[in-house]
Amino acid sequence: MLRVISANLNGIRSATSKGFLPWAEAQNADFICLQELKAQEANMTPEMLALPGTRGYFHYAEKKGYSGVGIYARHEPKDVVIGLGVPEIDAEGRYIELVYDKLAVISVYLPSGSSGEHRQTAKFGFMEHFFGHLHDLSRRDCQVLLCGDWNIAHKEIDLKNWKGNLKNSGFLPEERAWLTRVFDELGWVDVYRHLYPDATGDAYTWWSNRGQARAKNVGWRIDYQIATPEIAATAKEAYIYKEQWFSDHAPLTIDYDWTL
Template sequence: MTTIVSANLNGIRSAAKKGFFEWIATYSPDFFCVQELKAQAADMTPQFLAPAPYVGHFHYAEKKGYSGVGVYSKRQPDSVRIGFGNDEFDAEGRYVECDFGDLTVISLYCPSGSSSEERQLAKFRFMESFLPHLQSLRDSGREIVICGDWNIAHQEIDLKNWKSNKKNSGFLPEERAWMTRIFDELEFVDVYRKLYPEATGDAYTWWSNRGQAWANNVGWRIDYQIATSGIAATADSASIYKEQRFSDHAPLTIAYR
């Protein structure tokens, strides 16, 4: 059994203070992928870099207090790739790829477009650039699990208030169609949806800090593990951890045989 956790931390220092690493130590997944470090290399403590028995590999944003991703594993990867080859988005610290035998584990943080029209246009540029990279990953023939905050709710059942969000970033028709291409054309698998095709409120992984979104479970499912068909077929179970709050996102765990 291989367990993989994906968690947007909304700041690794903040999440650590809230007990994230203690939870990981108790839970002990084989791999865990984190997004939104909001830290530079100089900010990373020994606990952040290598919480025993894990080793970590990271992609930091050039801008301080922004973005950043990491992959933690219990053994050193065979190879590590930082960034996916796009200068604009590699400067933002959005991609780490680690190979372990026949398996590739990736931590991904897709841009959000909610703050401005400028950022939405950047998100569209990311989508256009990242799709060919996904194609090359698929064509590699390796088994791949991409963990991350994709900042897109794919279907109506993936967010509470879908009707009022049809013109908002994260649920735009263009964004949803792009994800459909990932599943239908590139044949990647949305592993949580494969296991729980009709889950609604239990599936949410992010809640706005505005209003009473958390208290009323007005959430979105924007954190995914998207995998090649071979390893996706071995997925046994998935869970979203909500007993403690480490950030505005909840960790997503999937167990693979």
């Protein structure tokens, strides 16, 4: 069994202060994919750099206290790919990939466009480039698993207040159509939806800090594990952990009947 976790930490230092590391260690996961480190290497303690029994791999943003992704892995990869080869994207620390014989595991953090038109433009630029990259990944000889915060709720079922967000970043028609193309044209599988096609409120992974959104479960499903079909078909069970709060996101765990 292969256990994979995706967790947007909204700051690894903040999440650590809230008990994330002991929880993560106790999961005995093969891979824990992290987003929004909001830290540089100099900020990372030994405990943050590697859980017991794992090694940590990271792509830090150049801007302090911003973005950044990482993966804790129990298995030594053949190769580590940091970034997408586009300087303006890679400066923000949004992509890291571990390559094995039969599998590639990726932690990715798509931009948010909610802070203004300039960031929405950057998000669309990322999406345009990333679609081509997803096309290339889907034609690899190995299976591929992308974990991360995609900052897009795909369908009405994926957020509580969908009618009120039709013109907001994260639920724009262009964003949703792009994600549909990822699934329908390129053949990627939304693994959680594959397991639970009708799940609504239980499926949310992010809640605003405003308006008691978490208490009222006014959430969004924007954290995904998106995979090539062969490994996606082996997914057995998914869990969204809400008993403790490490960030404004909840970790998404999926168990696969798969061996490296």
